[in-house]
Amino acid sequence: MSDDVIALMDHLGIDRADLIGYSRGGYISATLMTRFPGRFNSVILAGVGATMLRSRDGARERPATLASAMEADEGAAVRDPTGRAFREFAERSGNDLQALAAMQRSSRLGANLAGLSETKLPVMVLIGDKDTLVGSGEDLAAAIPGAKLVKIPGDHLTAVVAPELKAAITTFLPQHSPVP
16 A cells, blocks of 8 residues: 555655555555655654554454454444444445455555664654554654654544644644645
């Protein structure tokens, strides 16, 4: 997926951009900032935490549970509380359940920890104060030199729609982006 972002930027003639990704998008953003640091002015890793720093080998249970929740005939049939919450959020948001299931079942390569520790880009780690799904935001921010940690109200599914998310982004970008 990170290669797709670069291909789209190339197609659109965008040499550099500010980058933000939430949840799976945060993982993709971390990969982009380590593989293609010269393409970005600043990076906001949102809805991600220290689980990004650990190997993804053998860590297929949660994605498989979420994929099964998306593939269930109806949301009420989903027994796993996290899976049910994700399914309800996806339905409320009008998402393609089959596409989300496929994404959950796709390969998940961990971010390049060495690359994260060597980044020179301005980075903000933005996480819900009750987001226990993705691990510690503090630990992720500590692994990235100069990263700013911002906690906003909410868990993994509610922080993304909290007005504080937009406020944190619109405060961070003007400090680090050449785009007015």
